[in-house]
Amino acid sequence: MKSQFKLIKPNIVPVLDPDFRPPILANRAFLAEVEASGAAVPFLIAVERDHGRVSRFDTRVFDPRHSRAAANFFYVERLLKFLLWQFGGWKVTIHGPEELVRYLQACYSDSGIRRFDAEFWGDLTYEQEMAIVHAPTPLDMPEVNDGEGSDIKLDWKGWRIGFDLGASDRKVAVVKDGKLALKANGEPVLSEEYVWDPRPQADINWHFEQIDWILREAEKAIKAIDPQAEVKGIGGSAAGVYVDGRVRVASLFRGITPRERFEAEAAPIFKRLSEKWGIPLRLENDGDVTALAGAIALNDGAILGIAMGSSLAGGYVNADMKITGWMNELAFAPVDYNPLAAVDEWSRDFGVGANYFSQQAVARLIPVAGIKMPDIAPEAFPLRLLRVQELMTKGDERARKIYETIGVYFGYTVAHYCDFYKPVRHLEVLGRVVSGKGGEIILSETRRVLKSEFPELADLHFYEPDEREKRHGQAAAAASLPNV
Numbered sequence: 111m112k113s114q115f116k117l118i119k120p121n122i123v124p125v126l127d128p129d130f131r132p133p134i135l136a137n138r139a140f141l142a143e144v145e146a147s148g149a150a151v152p153f154l155i156a157v158e159r160d161h162g163r164v165s166r167f168d169t170r171v172f173d174p175r176h177s178r179a180a181a182n183f184f185y186v187e188r189l190l191k192f193l194l195w196q197f198g199g200w201k202v203t204i205h206g207p208e209e210l211v212r213y214l215q216a217c218y219s220d221s222g223i224r225r226f227d228a229e230f231w232g233d234l235t236y237e238q239e240m241a242i243v244h245a246p247t248p249l250d251m252p253e254v255n256d257g258e259g260s261d262i263k264l265d266w267k268g269w270r271i272g273f274d275l276g277a278s279d280r281k282v283a284v285v286k287d288g289k290l291a292l293k294a295n296g297e298p299v300l301s302e303e304y305v306w307d308p309r310p311q312a313d314i315n316w317h318f319e320q321i322d323w324i325l326r327e328a329e330k331a332i333k334a335i336d337p338q339a340e341v342k343g344i345g346g347s348a349a350g351v352y353v354d355g356r357v358r359v360a361s362l363f364r365g366i367t368p369r370e371r372f373e374a375e376a377a378p379i380f381k382r383l384s385e386k387w388g389i390p391l392r393l394e395n396d397g398d399v400t401a402l403a404g405a406i407a408l409n410d411g412a413i414l415g416i417a418m419g420s421s422l423a424g425g426y427v428n429a430d431m432k433i434t435g436w437m438n439e440l441a442f443a444p445v446d447y448n449p450l451a452a453v454d455e456w457s458r459d460f461g462v463g464a465n466y467f468s469q470q471a472v473a474r475l476i477p478v479a480g481i482k483m484p485d486i487a488p489e490a491f492p493l494r495l496l497r498v499q500e501l502m503t504k505g506d507e508r509a510r511k512i513y514e515t516i517g518v519y520f521g522y523t524v525a526h527y528c529d530f531y532k533p534v535r536h537l538e539v540l541g542r543v544v545s546g547k548g549g550e551i552i553l554s555e556t557r558r559v560l561k562s563e564f565p566e567l568a569d570l571h572f573y574e575p576d577e578r579e580k581r582h583g584q585a586a587a588a589a590s591l592p593n594v
Contacts, residue, residue: 114178114180114181114183114184115136115140115181115183115184115185115447116136116139116140116143116181117131117136117447117448118131118132118135118136118139119131120132120135120518120522120559120563121562121563122518122521122558122559122562122563123518124514124515124518124519125511125514125515125518126475126478126479126511126512126514126515127475127478127515127519129448129450129451130446130448130451130518130519130522131446131447131448132445132446132447132522132523132525132526133188133192133444133445133446133447133522133523133526134522134523134525134526134529134564135522136447137185137189137526137529140181140185141169141170143178143181144170144171144172145170147172147176147178149172149173149175149176150170150171150172150173151170151171151172151173151174151206151207152168152169152170152205152206152248153168153169153170153171153182153186153204153205153206153207153210154166154167154168154169154204154205154206154245154248154251155167155168155169155189155190155193155202155203155204156202156203156204156245156251156252156254157193157194157197157198157199157201157202158199158200158201158202158203158252159197159198159199159200159236159353159435159437160236160353160354162255163255163256163435164252164253164254164255164256165193165197165199165254165256165436166251166254167189167193167530169189171185171186171206171207171210173207174207174209179207182207182210183210183213184447186206186210186213186214187213187214187217187224188444188447190202190214191224191227191442191443191444191459192443192444192530193530194227194231195227195437195438195439195440195441195442195443196436196437196438196440196443196530196531197436197437198231198235198236198351198436198437198439199231199236200231200232200235200236200238200239200240200241201238201240201241201242201243202214202240202241202242202243203243203244203245203250203251203252204242204243204244204245205244205245205246205247205248205250205251208244211242211243211244214242215242218240218242224459226456226457226458226459227240227442227457227459228240230359230457234358234359235351235353235358235359236353236358256434256435256436264288264289264406264590265288266287266288266342266590266594267287267288268286268287268340268342268594269284269285269286269291269332269336269339269340269341269342270285270286270341270342270343270344270345270589270590270592270594271283271284271285271325271328271329271341271343271344271345271589272285272344272345272346272584272585272586272587272588272589272590272591273321273324273325273328273344273345273346273347273585273588274346274347274348274396274399274584274585274588275308275321275346275347275348275349275362275396276348276349276396277308277309277349277361277362277420278305278306278307279303279304279305279306280303280304280306280320280321280324281301281302281303281304281584281585282300282301282302282303282304282324282325282327282328282585283298283300283301283328283585283586283588283589284298284299284300284301284328284331284332285586285589285590286299288590289586290586291332299331299332299335300327300328300331301585301586302327304324306320308320308362308363308365309361309362309364309365310365311365312365312366312367314363314366314375314376314379317362317363317376317379318379318382318383321379321383322383322386325344325383325387328341329341341387341389342389342390342592342594343389343390343391343392343589343591343592343594344383344384344387344389344390344391344392344589344592345391345392345393345394345588345589345590345591345592346380346391346392346393346394346588346591347393347394347395347396347398347399347400347584347585347588348360348362348393348395348396349361349362349396349423350362350363350395350396351395351437351439352380352393352394352395355380355381355384355391355392355393356377356378356380356381357372357376357377357378357379357380358377360376363376363379380393389592389594390592390593390594391592392591392592392593393591394433394588394591395425395437395438396417396423396425396584397415397417397423397424397425397438397439397440398415398425398426398427398433398438399425399584399587399588399591400415400417400423400425400538400540400584401413401414401415401425401426401427401433401538402425402427402433402587402588402590402591403575403579403583403584403586403587404427404536404538404573404575404583405427405431405536406583406587406590407573407575407579407583408536408573410431410535410536411427411428411429411430411431411432411535412427412428412429412533412534412535412536413426413427413534413535413536413537413538413573414426414527414528414531414534414536414537414538415427415538415540416440416467416537416538416539416540416541417540417541418467418468418471418539418540418541418542418543418544419468419469419541419542419543420468420469420470420491420492421441421464421468421469421470422440422441422463422464422466422467422468423440423441423541424438424439424440424441425438426438426531429533429535440463440527441462441463441464441468442454442457442459442462442463442464443462443463444459444461444462444463445461445462445463445466445467445519445522445523445526446460446461446466446519447461448460448461449461451465452465452466452474453465463523466516466519466520466523467516467519467520467523467543468541468543469491469492469494469495469542469543470491471516471519471543472491472494472495472498472512472516472543473488473491473494473495475511475512475515475516476494476498476512479508479509479511479512480508481497481498481501481508481509483497492542495542495543498512498548499545499546499547499548502546502547502548503546503547509548510548510551512548513548513549513551513552513555514551514555516543516552516555517551517552517553517554517555517556517558517559518555518556518559520552520553520555520556520559521555521556521557521558521559521560521563522559522563524537524556524560524567524570525559525560525563525564525567528567528570534570535570535571536570536571536572536573537570537571537572537573538573538574538575539553539572539573539574540574540575544574553572553574556572557572
């Protein structure tokens, strides 16, 4: 099959995936060819989300009259896909060749290959029909307006509560004067996790009571120390997509159907909690709060957080120690340009992050590595990961190859991320996939790729939270979110 867009074989090949084609290499080769052609034209992309906030990415493509112009189409399709899952957005304004804009409009139509993305960001997230419009001149492009972001303020005073909602547990922490509140013996006043299983629950009041209960437990712990104390604010993180504190897409509430009922009951649940408590409550994506916890621990910004768990979660705190308000849903951002790469079962797109940096990735590589698990169901990803971890502790070379493959994937993908997230001084890495000996192999291979292929990133600081930080950090960090 002939490809107009040139895919580049990496110098370091993943041992279990010789057909892996990193976007970072292909994009850079394409742009170098564009510049050398003498026929480069601007391609400016502005992505608008809620409250008129606009993020922008500027690049170049071949003039449509150039013989290599056909390569433009693959490049801009993959590029816009990444930007939408980085920024989030319902309206895209483009200054560039009109035929490329028309192509992207077709991709994001009801019958297009990116119908899923258009519905996800347009109808479900921002409640607007997805729009892609052409700007005839650069002056017709909207101005960049990322908003003020969310400052990380650690000098606040008083009592607050922080919480984190995951698929299997709820974490809550009592925080005072910007830090996890401790007893005289150095133990937390309250920093606990409580098991729950929210996804099959069809009664929104069950969810409300389960969340409210952990907040009340935190308040009781505060009152036990200071009966006159008042909780000044509540901050939370949760898996899913949230706009202005309203639930837009979240597996935690998937039992609330149909969509009309979801909008009436699930979407405003955190607004209801704020009204009940009568104090500021702020909720952010769990990936951003993970990065926030890392920034607090390091006392520095420019940190990209990556969590490899049941799926792939991302978050970013910029150089000014602010959460940007971007969505950072990197599970669906492209990380492999091989058109025959693994296809995501939900979005039906190929080569996206969830299939490379999660329990799903491990499960996908198990048969390729020659490991058989007839006693574990194919869809039981956590159990299959656990089996691979057990094999790794026994020195099984097949298991080692799985981790080596993911590490090479990650090395090229970290460089790819750094072309979009600027600056990145720290990379926070966590999640079950990178725990134990296997995680050490992943990060060792990642560093090897960066040192060999991307020396400008060889000094990137990898931050791996310790067990205390993993247990207490995220919920405690969330308490700093409200602007009180």
